[in-house]
Amino acid sequence: MTRIIDSFAEISPQYDAAFVDLWGCMHNGLTAYAEAVAACHAFRAQGGAVVMLTNAPRPRAVIAEQLIRFNVPADCYDTIATSGDSARLALFAGAIGSKVHHIGEERDLSFFEPLQMVENPVAITRVPLDEAEGLAVTGLPGDDTPEDWRATLLYAKAKGLPLLCANPDVIVDRGDRREYAAGALAGLYTEMGGESLYFGKPQPAIYDLARLRLAEIADVPDERIICIGDGIATDIRGAIGEGLDALFVTGGLAAAETRTRRQPDPEALAAYLAAEQMSPRYAIGFFR
Structure with a gap:
C-alpha cells in the first residue's frame, strides 16, 4: 500500500x-x-x-x-x-535514417546537434516530409493539437516512416495552462498503425x-x-x-x-x- x-x-x-x-x-x-x-x-x-x-x-x-x-x-x-539525449543517441545511431523531417518548435533545434557519446554518428539532414526517411518529434508547435497533424501522419504512415518521439509526455502544465507534448502525437501515430519509437520515461x-x-x-x-x-x-x-x-x-x-x-x-x-x-x-x- x-x-x-x-x-x-x-x-x-x-x-x-x-x-x-x-x-x-x-x-x-x-x-x-x-x-x-x-x-x-x-x-x-x-x-x-x-x-x-x-x-x-x-x-x-x-x-x-x-x-x-x-x-x-x-x-x-x-x-x-x-x-x-536518450533519443539523440538513437537518432545519431541511424534509428530513423539520415534524412529526417522535424516536427517541433525552433527552440528544439539543439536536438540535432551531434552527440559526443556516439562514435561515428550518422550525418543527419533535416528535410521536407516528402524527402524524409523518418520523423523526429520534439513537440507540437504553438497551440496545435494532435488532430492538426493527422494529415501529415497519414502521409508518413503511407510512406512507412518511423517516428522518433523525444518526449513521451502526453500533456504538460505550463503555469495554469495545459499543453500537448510530443507523446500525444506519437500516440496518435501508433493508433493509426505507424511505428513510434520512445526514449524517455517510462x-x-x-x-x-x-x-x-x-x-x-x-x-x-x-x-x-x-x-x-x-x-x-x-x-x-x-x-x-x-x-x-x-x-x-x-x-x-x-x-x-x-x-x-x-x-x-x-x-x-x-x-x-x-x-x-x-x-x-x-x-x-x-x-x-
Whole structure:
C-alpha cells in the first residue's frame, strides 16, 4: 500500500540518490517550487546525489540553462539526464535514417546537434516530409493539437516512416495552462498503425542514461535510488518497471483526480492508483 508522507526528509536517509522529475516537481514550466529546491539542497547536504531526470526533448546543457531562468539553482542537483539525449543517441545511431523531417518548435533545434557519446554518428539532414526517411518529434508547435497533424501522419504512415518521439509526455502544465507534448502525437501515430519509437520515461533507455550519469558521481545500487515524479504513466510506471522505489507527487498532473490541496485525499489517491494499476511506495502532495 502506498504511504503518504509529509516531506522527503521522512524517507531520504534510506536513499543515496534521487532521480527527480523537473516539470511538475521542481518547476511549473515558468518558475521553481521553492520547497522542492530546498528538499534537493537538504538531500545533497546529507550526502545524496540528485539526478534531474526529465522528458525534455533537448540536450542537458540547454536544460541547465533553462533551470537557471526558472530559478532552480545549479547547486541543488548533481547532473541531468534528458529524454532528448536518450533519443539523440538513437537518432545519431541511424534509428530513423539520415534524412529526417522535424516536427517541433525552433527552440528544439539543439536536438540535432551531434552527440559526443556516439562514435561515428550518422550525418543527419533535416528535410521536407516528402524527402524524409523518418520523423523526429520534439513537440507540437504553438497551440496545435494532435488532430492538426493527422494529415501529415497519414502521409508518413503511407510512406512507412518511423517516428522518433523525444518526449513521451502526453500533456504538460505550463503555469495554469495545459499543453500537448510530443507523446500525444506519437500516440496518435501508433493508433493509426505507424511505428513510434520512445526514449524517455517510462522507457528503459532513459534510465540507463540516468544510471550512467549517476555512475560519474557515485556507485549507488538500485535499492538506494528513489524516483520522484508527478506522471503516473511516465515517472511512476518507469520507476516500477525498473524495480526502483517511487515517490508520487500528486499535486502535479493528477491534482484533480487525487483531490490534492497540500496533500492528496487518501480515498481519492487509492481510487486513482487502483484505476491506473500502479503502486508507488510513497506519495506526497508536492515535492518538499
